[in-house]
Amino acid sequence: MLEDVIIAIAAFVVASGGTAAVVVLRGRRAGQGGQAGRGAGTAGGRAAGTPGQAGREQAGAAAGTGVIEAPPPAAEPAAPAAPAAPEVERPPPSAGRLARLRGRLARSQSGFGSALLSLLSAGRLDDETWQEIEDTLITADMGVGPARQLTDALRTQVKITGTRDPGEVRAMLREQMVAQVGLDLDRSLHAQRHGDLPAVLLVVGVNGTGKTTTCGKLARVLAGDGRSVLLGAADTFRAAAADQLQTWGERVGARTVRSDREGADPASVAFEAVSEGIEAGVDAVIVDTAGRLHTKTGLMDELGKIKRVVEKRAPVDEVLLVLDATTGQNGLRQARVFAEAVDVTGIVLTKLDGTAKGGIVVAVQRELGVPVKLIGLGEGPDDLAPFEPGAFVDAILGS
Numbered sequence: 001m002l003e004d005v006i007i008a009i010a011a012f013v014v015a016s017g018g019t020a021a022v023v024v025l026r027g028r029r030a031g032q033g034g035q036a037g038r039g040a041g042t043a044g045g046r047a048a049g050t051p052g053q054a055g056r057e058q059a060g061a062a063a064g065t066g067v068i069e070a071p072p073p074a075a076e077p078a079a080p081a082a083p084a085a086p087e088v089e090r091p092p093p094s095a096g097r098l099a100r101l102r103g104r105l106a107r108s109q110s111g112f113g114s115a116l117l118s119l120l121s122a123g124r125l126d127d128e129t130w131q132e133i134e135d136t137l138i139t140a141d142m143g144v145g146p147a148r149q150l151t152d153a154l155r156t157q158v159k160i161t162g163t164r165d166p167g168e169v170r171a172m173l174r175e176q177m178v179a180q181v182g183l184d185l186d187r188s189l190h191a192q193r194h195g196d197l198p199a200v201l202l203v204v205g206v207n208g209t210g211k212t213t214t215c216g217k218l219a220r221v222l223a224g225d226g227r228s229v230l231l232g233a234a235d236t237f238r239a240a241a242a243d244q245l246q247t248w249g250e251r252v253g254a255r256t257v258r259s260d261r262e263g264a265d266p267a268s269v270a271f272e273a274v275s276e277g278i279e280a281g282v283d284a285v286i287v288d289t290a291g292r293l294h295t296k297t298g299l300m301d302e303l304g305k306i307k308r309v310v311e312k313r314a315p316v317d318e319v320l321l322v323l324d325a326t327t328g329q330n331g332l333r334q335a336r337v338f339a340e341a342v343d344v345t346g347i348v349l350t351k352l353d354g355t356a357k358g359g360i361v362v363a364v365q366r367e368l369g370v371p372v373k374l375i376g377l378g379e380g381p382d383d384l385a386p387f388e389p390g391a392f393v394d395a396i397l398g399s
């Protein structure tokens, strides 16, 4: 039965001079070409994939071998001859994102903020209650030292003012929390061109923390603020990472420089990315690096080399360490190792939408002496927000 159908189609193709086969293969090309475009790449990323070409080669090869496939269902609309260029999006500006995304924090942090507020508004504020307040802060990963400091300062303030008014006590708690998070740190992202050179941002961190996603989201933050960006896929140990980055880049019209060889030297990809960024005159080059935490020496060698090699072309303006906020003490240990391997200039805390442990912001800053500059509040493309202490504390307290 099946053979009869194939023979009949073959006869039809021969009779129609092969047009049926071409139509079928054209129909397949648009989809396959798009895939190939994402997966393809050339050394140094000179051409980030030519989607149509891969499809054409496939069509030619299939036609040459005389493979004939069943026609698509009649209802399917005819595919365009060439895949349309992906539409370039203009993401929203970064200002005020944290306030817009506050619901993500308020929801997941309800335990932390509201527990503190209900303890403070309890009838009596005795030793036991203050101890509970301190414990709540420690449970939220703030760290023992900062938790004690905050509790002591608040206790003194409450005692001096003699107030029990819930609104006033809440305002004092807010003030102390903001003080612990730190208002005096420079959280600006150094992503402006200087002279003839683009800003260079290296993004480091352990795989799985959201590093590659953060590079993509960061490209959107900068594009949303009107800056042009080029991406460097120096995480050459995961082919998927380069594909992922390229897809993010395409959405905002940012080119991705990558290697087509898995395991290629990350430093040379980073070098090439910065060189092309200089040539193209972009505002910022974001380089995704490999996040294998093999040995500390290995990590130091690798990140050190990337930085040294890149600096032959342009200074590195930011080394952003991506940490998963849900990993607590383990995340802090990772942070320590990275900080010893390379001079971290800012922290990106991801997955704060999925944890009730927002105190980690305080702990990690203390640990590294480096400010949290961005936070991840979800998997959506624009769920990365510049960190603002006041808006963060307000979200946690649900005010």
Ligand code: GDP
Pocket: 205, 206, 207, 208, 209, 210, 211, 212, 213, 214, 241, 291, 350, 351, 352, 353, 354, 375, 376, 377, 378, 379, 383
């Ligand atoms: P990498 O291995 O460090 O490069 O990690 P990826 O960028 O591939 O991200 C790992 C996973 O974390 C993906 O499923 C991301 O969508 C997810 N992820 C990244 N940032 C966030 C965030 O802020 N919130 C949530 N909920 N998920 C995130």
